Amino acid sequence: MSTDLDALYQEIILDHYKNPHHKGLRDPFESEVHHVNPTCGDEVTLRVHLADGPRGPVVQDVSYDSVGCSISQASASVLTDLVIGKPVDEAMTIHQTFLELMQGKGQVEPDEDVLEDGIAFAGVAKFPARVKCALLSWMAWKDATAQAQSDSATTGGDTA
Amino acid sequence: MEGLLPDLDVIRKDFPILERTLAGGVPLVYLDSANTSQKPQVVIDSMVDQLERHNANIARAMHQLGAESTEAYEGARDKVAAFVNASSRNEVVFTKNATEALNLLARTIELGPGDNVVITEMEHHSNIVSWQLACERAGAELRWFGLTDDGHLDLSNADQLVDEHTKVVAFTWVSNMLGTINPVADLAARAKAVGAYSVVDASQAAPQLPVDVQAVGCDFLVFTGHKVCGPTGIGVLWGREELLNELPPFHGGGEMIETVTMARSTYAKAPHRFEAGTPPIVEAIGLGCAVDYLGHIGLDAIHAHEQTITAYALDGLQSVPGVTVLGPLDAAQRGGAISFELAGVHPHDIAQVLDSRGIAVRAGHHCAKPAHARFGVQSSTRMSSYLYTTPAEIDALVEGLHQTRSYFKVA
Ligand SMILES: Cc1ncc(COP(=O)(O)O)c(C=O)c1O
Numbered sequence: 001m002s003t004d005l006d007a008l009y010q011e012i013i014l015d016h017y018k019n020p021h022h023k024g025l026r027d028p029f030e031s032e033v034h035h036v037n038p039t040c041g042d043e044v045t046l047r048v049h050l051a052d053g054p055r056g057p058v059v060q061d062v063s064y065d066s067v068g069c070s071i072s073q074a075s076a077s078v079l080t081d082l083v084i085g086k087p088v089d090e091a092m093t094i095h096q097t098f099l100e101l102m103q104g105k106g107q108v109e110p111d112e113d114v115l116e117d118g119i120a121f122a123g124v125a126k127f128p129a130r131v132k133c134a135l136l137s138w139m140a141w142k143d144a145t146a147q148a149q150s151d152s153a154t155t156g157g158d159t160a
Numbered sequence: 161m162e163g164l165l166p167d168l169d170v171i172r173k174d175f176p177i178l179e180r181t182l183a184g185g186v187p188l189v190y191l192d193s194a195n196t197s198q199k200p201q202v203v204i205d206s207m208v209d210q211l212e213r214h215n216a217n218i219a220r221a222m223h224q225l226g227a228e229s230t231e232a233y234e235g236a237r238d239k240v241a242a243f244v245n246a247s248s249r250n251e252v253v254f255t256k257n258a259t260e261a262l263n264l265l266a267r268t269i270e271l272g273p274g275d276n277v278v279i280t281e282m283e284h285h286s287n288i289v290s291w292q293l294a295c296e297r298a299g300a301e302l303r304w305f306g307l308t309d310d311g312h313l314d315l316s317n318a319d320q321l322v323d324e325h326t327k328v329v330a331f332t333w334v335s336n337m338l339g340t341i342n343p344v345a346d347l348a349a350r351a352k353a354v355g356a357y358s359v360v361d362a363s364q365a366a367p368q369l370p371v372d373v374q375a376v377g378c379d380f381l382v383f384t385g386h387k388v389c390g391p392t393g394i395g396v397l398w399g400r401e402e403l404l405n406e407l408p409p410f411h412g413g414g415e416m417i418e419t420v421t422m423a424r425s426t427y428a429k430a431p432h433r434f435e436a437g438t439p440p441i442v443e444a445i446g447l448g449c450a451v452d453y454l455g456h457i458g459l460d461a462i463h464a465h466e467q468t469i470t471a472y473a474l475d476g477l478q479s480v481p482g483v484t485v486l487g488p489l490d491a492a493q494r495g496g497a498i499s500f501e502l503a504g505v506h507p508h509d510i511a512q513v514l515d516s517r518g519i520a521v522r523a524g525h526h527c528a529k530p531a532h533a534r535f536g537v538q539s540s541t542r543m544s545s546y547l548y549t550t551p552a553e554i555d556a557l558v559e560g561l562h563q564t565r566s567y568f569k570v571a
Contacts (some may be wrong), residue, residue: 004183005512005513005516005567008512009567014568014569039524040508040523040524040525041524041529041532041538041539043538067538069508069509070506070508070568127512130508130512133508
């Protein structure tokens with residue numbers, strides 16, 4: 001039984017689950033979203049703080065509070081590791097790469113240079129019921145970032 | 161083990177799916193029957209036979225096949241009427257599922273400002289949301305019975321909750337999350353005392369308890385076909401004949417009318433009043449066969465089996481360190497669904513480890529978010545047994561939970 005299970009629950013995932021990075025809600029932030037997985041009730045509240053960088057906005061901080069399974073918790077932790085400090089454009093590319101990995105039904109070869117610890121989720125893609133768990137915080141982050149950007153656009157871009 | 165069905169081996173052979181193995185060659189241990197039950201061969205055969213040999217539309221087909229189909233469909237109604245001890249076959253309305261039956265009532269029972277509807281905090285979402293919508297539409301008030309710490313209905317304020325403005329008291333017979341068996345006859349009597357309709361959700365009761373609508377004394381009762389060994393796509397609304405005939409129609413269309421002119425129509429009496437359009441014929445026939453099958457084994461014997469397995473499972477679960485069972489701990493007061501928490505491991509992860517061992521359970525809120533919230537629990541794991549469940553399967557679950565603890569290093 002354990003081979004499949006071990007493919008899903010990589011050590012890296014269990015480590016992030018036990019010791020999540022960047023957890024907790026922090027100030028300042030431009031947007032906050034609350035996402036729920038309606039089938040299982042997993043929830044995340046996530047805040048995004050953007051700042052101006054030399055080449056456009058930068059993800060200054062991502063903070064979150066969440067309840068859910070090991071996959072959803074670990075994936076929030078990995079997300080924050082990957083996007084904090086990155087230009088928003090680059091972070092969106094990472095998001096897209098992670099999304100493709102998750103939706104690849106286990107056929108996509110993960111790119112460690114882009115996804116770092118995120119490659120541990122490659123096994124999750126083979127468990128359709130768990131893909132939503134892995135994507136919960138990622139979707140929340142994309143949503144929050146889009147909101148933060150459109151807010152700053154409507155207020156003339158001087159809030160970041 | 162005393163109380164188990166005497167022919168458990170034979171019964172298991174009736175359910176072809178129980179012979180299945182899953183990934184890695186492990187045998188199936190199906191402990192998710194409160195979600196949907198498995199189907200015996202006779203039910204499968206009855207549906208295949210209808211499709212292979214008798215298929216035709218009912219009522220409106222003036223040929224031999226049409227007559228055979230109609231007879232089989234209406235025969236299923238007779239079987240369901242006997243199953244719930246209805247005083248007339250006209251009291252049995254076929255719906256798509258329990259959810260549709262509840263929505264039918266919530267849509268057709270007239271409510272107005274100043275009226276109230278009383279439900280309970282342990283309802284399935286289908287018996288909450290349908291009444292929320294009805295109350296919002298009508299400007300009526302929604303009230304509910306709370307729960308005691310040990311998972312029973314808190315009836316201490318019943319006299320205030322159910323008052324002369326109460327139009328409907330709607331409650332589950334057996335909770336799909338806590339397992340609690342509610343005092344349905346008392347609640348129905350309370351409703352009656354103030355002139356309100358009583359609506360019983362028997363979705364979890366019909367599979368495992370003898371249902372006698374006359375003994376319960378309720379006005380309406382619903383259940384869903386796929387939890388009583390029948391197929392999906394078919395449910396039942398039972399209602400007192402005179403009440404059904406007082407309700408306005410739900411869906412308009414073929415078969416539910418008496419006569420139609422361009423300006424207006426008059427409506428058929430129950431049950432056809434509520435069965436607009438071509439019904440799920442094959443599914444109804446499958447359901448008729450399923451309730452016959454259960455009746456043949458005997459609901460008293462099935463109930464005893466469930467209680468025996470439930471008592472055994474409660475003991476087994478509590479032998480696992482870190483397990484907390486939600487709901488009553490006395491098997492005599494509950495049905496065969498047991499929700500629990502395991503300290504340090506999320507229900508999803510528990511279900512995943514169990515699944516890798518072939519054990520199917522449910523993880524999440526089981527469509528009972530308010531009941532979970534009441535106990536400060538975000539989600540839980542639920543095992544649910546049925547007439548084919550063996551003590552060895554409970555042993556496999558308990559062993560799987562020990563394994564889960566060591567896998568997630570909480571041991
Ligand atoms: C108590 C209860 N009521 C209603 C339902 C709804 O059944 P269905 O989804 O078949 O309409 C269920 C099934 O999950 C249930 O357990």
